[in-house]
Amino acid sequence: MSRRIVGFSLTALTVIGLLLAGCAPQTVTVTVPVEKPVQVTVPVTVPVTVAAPKGAVTVLGVWGGSEFEAFAAAVEPFTKETGIGMAFETSREQATVLVTRVQAGNPPDIAILPQPGLLVDLAKMGALVPLENIVDMDQLKKDYAQAWIDLGSYDGHLYGIWFKGALKSLVWYNPKAFQEKGYTVPTTWDEMIALSDRIVADGGTPWCIGLESGAASGWPGTDWIEDIMLRTAGPEVYDQWVNHEIPWTDPAVKRAWELFGQIARNEKYVWGGTTGVLSTNFGDSPRPLFDTPPGCYMHRQASFITGFFPEGVKAGEDYDVFAFPSIDPQWGVPALGAGDVVVMLNDTPEARAFIKYLATPTPHEIWAARGGFISPHRGVDLKAYPDDLTRKQAQILAGAEVFRFDGSDLMPAAVGAGSFWTGVMDYVGGKDLDAVLQAIEASAQDAYK
Secondary structure (H helix, E strand, O other): OOOOOOOOOHHHHHHHHHHHOOOOOOOOOOOOOOOOOOOOOOOOOOOOOOOOOOOEEEEEEOOOHHHHHHHHHHHHHHHHHHOOEEEEEEOOOHHHHHHHHHHOOOOOOEEEEOOHHHHHHHHHOOOOOOOOOOOOHHHHHHHOOHHHHHHOEEOOEEOEEEEEEEEOOEEEEOHHHHHHHOOOOOOEHHHHHHHHHHHHHOOOOOEOOOOEEOEOOOHHHHHHHHHHHHHHOHHHHHHHHHOOOOOOOOHHHHHHHHHHHHHHOOOOOEOOHHHHHHHOEOOOOOHHHHOOOOOOOEEEOOHHHHHHOOOOOOEOOOEEEEEOOEOOHHHOOOEEEEEEEEEEOOOOHHHHHHHHHHOOHHHHHHHHHHOOOEOOOOOOOHHHOOOHHHHHHHHHHHHOOOEEEOHHHHOOHHHHHHHHHHHHHHHHOOOOHHHHHHHHHHHHHHHOO
16 A cells, blocks of 8 residues: 655645746735834735746646655756746545546646556546657656556556656665674575574564554555565566456465465564554554664565654664565566656646656656655666665666556555455454455455456
């Protein structure tokens, strides 16, 4: 599941409108002091001219707060160079808003979507503009792995340019604790299990896992299973599973769950035992990494988790990361993740220029320098990232030949955000795996109709 915290900043949106929306008169309010003994506030209408001589591109996204501010900074050079502004609108109910506006004949010029399923839905509606004759496809194929181009395409047409990525195939660890104990970073599943056994023999706990997330409890386990599926069954079988072309009771699916259980259901492997796994909030779960001595030595979670690390810990010193290792050598080390894709709904010269700009490294590098961002764009200068740890993640994301989107996000909600989540909780809680998979399969047969 993609964890996304969206904030809405009315002030930020108002400012971007004033700066970039165009040359129409704006209204301001001023306070006029009057000599004592009376003071009154008088509203005065004043025409104000603002700079965006060639109009504005309307953009609908889900970014708010610091994400919106970073994107606005990334777009600023485009406005300075072209005179085309940006009017950005944030909506938490983006899918509903987009469909409604498309049906009403009033879509935004550009939308930034948080997952490819919505891109496909809009393409099927005929709402999106194909991009293959707008962007340089030869250059795009150099800048993006084929997996990203495929994720932005439907029915033989390119509809989306991926801008912001999130990498999930990561294991976090405390390098100081590893060095003190003489542990080395594993590169295969067998090495990782051997390391886990060694940590237990040394009196430690190898893993911190937290599955609690309120009504969404269980979702961190789905990411584990998806990563394992890619490494044991390969991308084609993974796609079949996500699309329910194979049942949840298939041996390939069952094996992924069993390997997850090898760690998550092992009382000696997990901090707090399985009770701790079930009751610990996902955001709190990595904190024992930083205890003295460490409460655990490894934590598998997506790139966003650093936002939940204790204040003051330093990347590269107090924590580091390695790629979730290979299991079956034939499938290598694929990347699981999420991201935000830019699509066009109105074919205007301004929107075309905007799309072309976002396909260049420049806006990616501007946001990268501000932190909290990695890009799947291979042309982004790694020096733009603020630290070695972020550079390492960006290399894994952009360099992976096999990339797959978070599977639970692509499944029908009744499964991906329903029976899959509860099944994880049931399984870790001790329920028979066959019974868990049969229950999910029953819900899938209903949901995929």
